[in-house]
Structures are given as structure tokens and as C-alpha cells.
Amino acid sequence: MAARREATSPWLLHFDTGSCNGCDIEVWALLTPRYDIERFGMLNKGNPKHADVLLVTGAVTRKSAERLKRLYDQMPEPKLVIACGDCASTGAPYVGCYNVLGGVDQVIPVDVYIPGCAARPEVLIDGVMVALEKWKVKKEVKA
Amino acid sequence: MLDILAAIIIFALWALVPILIGLLLGADRILTARLQGRRGPTVLQPLKDMAKLLGKRAKQVNLSQVAFAYLALALQAVAVLLLIAGGDVLASLLISGAGAFVMVLGAFSVRSPYSSLGAQRELVQILATEPVLLLVVLSLGYANGTFLASGNGTLLIASLPLAPVAMIPAFLMRLEKSPYDTATAHSELVAGPYTEYSGRALGIIKMAHWFELAVLFGILLLFFDLPDPVMGVILKAAAVATVVVLTALIDNCTARTTRWTLLRSALPLGLVLVGANLTTLYLINNGVI
Numbered sequence: 067m068a069a070r071r072e073a074t075s076p077w078l079l080h081f082d083t084g085s086c087n088g089c090d091i092e093v094w095a096l097l098t099p100r101y102d103i104e105r106f107g108m109l110n111k112g113n114p115k116h117a118d119v120l121l122v123t124g125a126v127t128r129k130s131a132e133r134l135k136r137l138y139d140q141m142p143e144p145k146l147v148i149a150c151g152d153c154a155s156t157g158a159p160y161v162g163c164y165n166v167l168g169g170v171d172q173v174i175p176v177d178v179y180i181p182g183c184a185a186r187p188e189v190l191i192d193g194v195m196v197a198l199e200k201w202k203v204k205k206e207v208k209a
Numbered sequence: 210m211l212d213i214l215a216a217i218i219i220f221a222l223w224a225l226v227p228i229l230i231g232l233l234l235g236a237d238r239i240l241t242a243r244l245q246g247r248r249g250p251t252v253l254q255p256l257k258d259m260a261k262l263l264g265k266r267a268k269q270v271n272l273s274q275v276a277f278a279y280l281a282l283a284l285q286a287v288a289v290l291l292l293i294a295g296g297d298v299l300a301s302l303l304i305s306g307a308g309a310f311v312m313v314l315g316a317f318s319v320r321s322p323y324s325s326l327g328a329q330r331e332l333v334q335i336l337a338t339e340p341v342l343l344l345v346v347l348s349l350g351y352a353n354g355t356f357l358a359s360g361n362g363t364l365l366i367a368s369l370p371l372a373p374v375a376m377i378p379a380f381l382m383r384l385e386k387s388p389y390d391t392a393t394a395h396s397e398l399v400a401g402p403y404t405e406y407s408g409r410a411l412g413i414i415k416m417a418h419w420f421e422l423a424v425l426f427g428i429l430l431l432f433f434d435l436p437d438p439v440m441g442v443i444l445k446a447a448a449v450a451t452v453v454v455l456t457a458l459i460d461n462c463t464a465r466t467t468r469w470t471l472l473r474s475a476l477p478l479g480l481v482l483v484g485a486n487l488t489t490l491y492l493i494n495n496g497v498i
């Protein structure tokens with residue numbers, strides 16, 4: 067991973083669509099000295115207009131769906147979406163609940179799915195790195 | 210012929226300014242990370258961020274917002290060019306101040322609470338620093354007998370040692386250090402005037418901020434001019450390094466305060482420091498002391 071330290075500069079936006087907070091805590095762990103995502107140029111931005119990568123945790127509830135869509139729309143192109151954890155990827159284990167729509171891809175297009183309950187910080191970092199490969203493709207297509 | 214060569218050197222230096230400021234901010238980020246027990250990014254990270262932002266598409270709220278970003282950049286860039294070309298330091302400071310106001314106007318031009326909050330904080334910041342900087346430049350002019358940056362050549366810090374000290378709060382603010390923020394909504398408030406900018410427009414307004422920093426560093430460096438150019442460059446590099454280390458240290462050792470506290474403390478302190486220095490110099494020059 068150190069070799070890919072040179073990557074680029076993805077700025078992250080984290081949104082919780084209805085998680086149990088398990089995945090959220092793992093996302094916040096990325097900012098601690100132990101994982102230090104700033105090594106890879108990643109910064110946590112609390113603003114969709116500044117973000118390149120949207121990290122979504124939790125199954126999408128009916129209430130959060132509209133907000134998720136709005137945040138996604140506010141991000142400038144090119145942008146990436148990562149579903150963090152099993153809930154965000156598929157809606158499991160809450161799928162079928164009266165207030166749950168399912169995974170993130172029910173509302174907005176997802177680029178990378180990260181499995182795990184909760185998703186481990188190492189996998190989250192790797193997920194962003196995989197997403198960055200897609201970023202290059204998206205940029206070329208736009209150009 | 211010599212004139213053309215001088216002009217080429219001036220423009221080359223001018224073009225290098227964003228790269229130098231980017232590297233400086235990279236060093237600052239590494240230093241901050243190390244102080245916090247992290248490894249931190251590479252020194253090139255701010256330049257990569259800038260390249261990424263300029264390559265992104267902007268989502269503008271309205272046209273005037275983007276126009277203000279470009280105008281701020283133009284004003285700050287002209288201010289830096291004036292300094293590099295050995296022009297009037299006072300004019301450079303005032304043009305840069307105008308650029309800061311244009312940035313505030315850009316933030317006020319959209320109807321967003323965080324953007325207008327950021328703009329108001331930016332105004333408080335301008336109120337806290339500009340009078341001190343103005344007095345610093347005026348004392349520089351007095352000690353030198355001219356406001357021209359090229360009219361320098363002596364070690365001004367020997368006669369005005371307190372003026373660069375008075376500039377430290379200005380550096381803390383312009384380097385966007387955290388002592389001057391409320392902890393609860395830290396990132397939203399720091400992003401303040403930038404909140405509603407995105408993509409390329411954000412890159413442009415950040416670039417304006419980089420040039421603004423360059424003006425501030427430029428004024429500081431005027432105090433460290435030496436007749437010997439090589440020694441001068443070494444001394445200047447040491448001065449810049451000291452400022453970066455000092456601001457990172459203050460940032461990591463102090464609790465966060467609001468900008469109003471800053472206004473109440475930095476403005477009187479700065480004015481008193483430079484004022485006392487100027488008075489002493491005046492008395493010495495007139496043979497009283």
C-alpha cells in the first residue's frame with residue numbers, strides 16, 4: 067500500500083443512511099494516527115461540494131433516501147460512491163423492513179461495494195484505492 | 210537586454226509562487242501530522258489537491274460567485290507580482306486586502322448560512338490583521354525611507370525586531386490554523402467562505418488564497434534582506450521555516466478560541482508591538498536615545 071501512497075487526492079464525504087453505527091466508527095477510525103488516511107492524500111470533508119468520494123454506511127431508510135440523493139447530486143463530477151459494509155451494499159440484515167429501501171444502489175449508482183459487518187478500516191482504505199482506478203476511467207470518458 | 214532578462218526572471222519567479230506555496234503547505238501538513246503522531250501526506254500533496262480541483266467540473270450557484278473567485282485571484286496575483294518586481298509594498302498590501310474583500314463578497318453572494326457565517330468571520334479576521342500589517346508596512350517604509358521593495362538591502366529586522374513578531378497572528382489565520390475556531394463545527398467553519406465553491410472554482414479561490422499567503426510571506430521576507438544575496442536567501446529560508454514550525458506548534462499546543470477573542474487580543478497586541486518599535490526607532494533616529 068505504501069507504494070500507492072502517491073495515488074491522488076480523494077476527499078471523502080461520509081453519510082450514514084441508517085447504520086447501526088458499527089461501520090461509522092470504522093470510518094472514523096480512518097482518521098486516527100493508526101490508519102492515518104492523510105498518508106494517501108485522503109481528507110475528510112464535511113461538504114458534498116468539496117468531496118470526490120461518498121462513503122455511505124448503513125441500509126438506506128425511506129427517510130434518508132432523499133438526502134442521500136441530494137448529497138450525491140451536490141457533488142461535482144467526476145465523483146465516486148462507495149457502499150461501506152453489508153448493510154450499505156445489500157440492505158442486509160434489515161432488508162424487508164417496512165422502513166428500509168435496501169442497499170445504496172437502490173437510490174444512487176455505486177462504484178465499489180465493501181463487504182463486512184462492520185467493514186474493516188484496512189478494507190475501506192483499499193476500497194477507496196480501487197475506486198480511484200475507476201476515477202481515472204471516468205475522467206477519460208468525460209474528457 | 211538586461212531589462213528583458215530581469216523581466217523574464219521576475220515572471221519566472223511569479224509563476225513559481227504557487228508551486229513554492231504548495232510545497233510550503235505540504236511541509237506544514239507533514240509537520241502537523243508528525244506532531245500528532247501520524248505519518249502525514251507527501252510534501253507534494255497540496256499541489257496534487259490543486260491539480261485535482263482544477264481538473265474537476267465546477268457547480269456554480271450563480272455567475273457572480275465564480276466571477277468573484279477569478280477577481281480575487283487576479284488581485285492577489287497582481288499584488289505578488291508587484292512585490293517580486295520590487296514595486297510598492299504598500300500598494301501590494303492594499304491590493305491584496307482588496308482581494309480578501311472580494312473573496313468575502315464571493316462568499317456573501319450565495320444564500321447559504323455557512324457561507325455567510327464564513328464571510329463574517331473572514332471580515333473579523335481582516336479587521337484583526339490588516340491594521341497591524343498596514344502599520345508593519347508603514348514602519349518598514351519609515352525605516353527604509355521608501356516603500357519600494359527594491360529599495361531594500363539592509364537587515365531591517367535589526368531596527369524593527371518586533372514587527373515580524375506582530376505578524377504571527379496574521380500567519381496563524383492565513384495558514385488556516387485551528388486556534389481560531391469553535392470545536393463543535395470546526396470543519397464547516399474553517400471551510401466558511403469556500404463552502405459553496407466546488408471543483409475548478411474552488412481551485413481558483415484556493416489559488417487566490419495561496420497568492421495572498423505569498424504576499425504575507427513576501428512582506429515578512431523584506432525584513433531579512435542582506436547585501437550578500439546568498440546569505441540573504443539562507444536567512445530568508447530560515448525565517449520561513451521558523452514561521453511554519455512556530456505556527457504548527459502554536460496550533461497544536463493551544464486550545465481553540467473564537468475569532469472575536471483573536472480580534473480582542475491580536476489587534477491591540479500587534480499595534481502596541483509595532484507602535485513601540487516605531488517610536489523607539491524614531492527616538493533613536495532623532496538622537497533622543
Ligand code: SF4
Pocket residue numbers: 084085086087088089090123124125150151152153154158159182183184185
Ligand atoms: S454492516 Fe454491520 S456494522 Fe455495518 S451498519 Fe450494517 S449492521 Fe452495522
